[in-house]
Amino acid sequence: MNRIEGKLILITGASSGIGAACARRFAAEGAKLVLWARRVDRLERLSADLRERHATSALLAQVDVRDRAAVNRAAGDLVAGGHVPDVLINNAGLASGMSKIHEGDPEDWDRMIDTNLKGLLNVTRAILPHMVARRRGHVVNLGSTAGHMTYPQGNVYNATKYGVRALSEGMNLDVAGTPIRVSSVDPGFAETEFSEVRFHGDAARAKAVYRGFQPLTADDIADAIAYVVNLPEHVNVLDMVIVPTAQRNVYVVDRNES
Numbered sequence: 367m368n369r370i371e372g373k374l375i376l377i378t379g380a381s382s383g384i385g386a387a388c389a390r391r392f393a394a395e396g397a398k399l400v401l402w403a404r405r406v407d408r409l410e411r412l413s414a415d416l417r418e419r420h421a422t423s424a425l426l427a428q429v430d431v432r433d434r435a436a437v438n439r440a441a442g443d444l445v446a447g448g449h450v451p452d453v454l455i456n457n458a459g460l461a462s463g464m465s466k467i468h469e470g471d472p473e474d475w476d477r478m479i480d481t482n483l484k485g486l487l488n489v490t491r492a493i494l495p496h497m498v499a500r501r502r503g504h505v506v507n508l509g510s511t512a513g514h515m516t517y518p519q520g521n522v523y524n525a526t527k528y529g530v531r532a533l534s535e536g537m538n539l540d541v542a543g544t545p546i547r548v549s550s551v552d553p554g555f556a557e558t559e560f561s562e563v564r565f566h567g568d569a570a571r572a573k574a575v576y577r578g579f580q581p582l583t584a585d586d587i588a589d590a591i592a593y594v595v596n597l598p599e600h601v602n603v604l605d606m607v608i609v610p611t612a613q614r615n616v617y618v619v620d621r622n623e624s
């Protein structure tokens with residue numbers, strides 16, 4: 367049964383990877399979309415493609431989730447136009463750098479904390495009150511296996527994703543008394559632009575992350591998110607951990623190096 371059709375779904379970080387895959391998947395299921403990211407040119411190309419394939423028109427906005435005023439403005443515009451999202455996918459996020467804590471770059475730390483934690487909070491604070499007011503909505507946060515177990519040199523990224531896990535749990539408690547759901551979808555290795563961003567554009571180093579095994583694709587995660595969103599209102603997935611079969615824990619991977 368398709369419970370996605372007709373829903374208004376806001377996706378942050380829709381210009382790439384998992385966010386863009388969710389946009390394509392939800393458009394195919396007949397959802398209406400609101401797509402946010404900094405690279406609005408990419409959103410425009412995605413939206414044109416969705417219009418052609420699925421006759422979906424998406425509402426687009428250039429939003430840096432770290433910029434609270436911009437988030438509030440975009441959310442205000444939406445609500446003023448009568449568009450309260452049925453589903454919020456808090457997907458915008460990144461890893462920046464990978465180094466020992468005593469050698470880490472505080473600029474990387476700021477980028478991760480400001481995006482993964484404060485950005486998610488900015489968007490949630492702007493959208494969730496409207497869901498609570500009408501007693502309808504579903505928030506899906508993108509956590510990570512990195513929020514379940516630390517790995518060498520993952521330190522601050524791990525901390526942000528542990529934080530996202532705490533926020534998902536906390537949000538779910540705070541909407542008690544309403545039918546609103548809060549879910550966390552926590553992927554392991556998925557081949558997107560994630561590693562290229564982490565390694566500041568070093569494409570060869572990014573490629574090596576996925577060498578010797580079959581990683582998840584962004585579409586695999588979009589599939590999992592669509593499952594979570596499509597469940598009936600009395601069913602809530604609190605936390606879905608999804609990894610490639612070769613990934614045995616957060617950093618143990620069966621690699622075929624031959």
Ligand SMILES: NC(=O)c1ccc[n+]([C@@H]2O[C@H](COP(=O)([O-])OP(=O)(O)OC[C@H]3O[C@@H](n4cnc5c(N)ncnc54)[C@H](OP(=O)(O)O)[C@@H]3O)[C@@H](O)[C@H]2O)c1
Pocket residue numbers: 378379380381382383384385402403404405406429430431432457458459460461481485508509510511552553554555556557558559560561563584
């Ligand atoms: N790939 C993985 O292995 C993996 C595993 C576990 C969890 N995750 C999580 O999944 C989410 C999506 O990552 P991905 O793998 O799809 O990576 P990606 O391909 O690099 O996509 C990241 C998206 O986040 C957006 N973004 C980053 N900073 C932003 C900001 N300040 N404001 C608004 N949007 C911002 C980017 O858009 P703009 O640059 O255009 O703003 C982009 O659309 C992240 O939360 C990530 O932590 C990924």
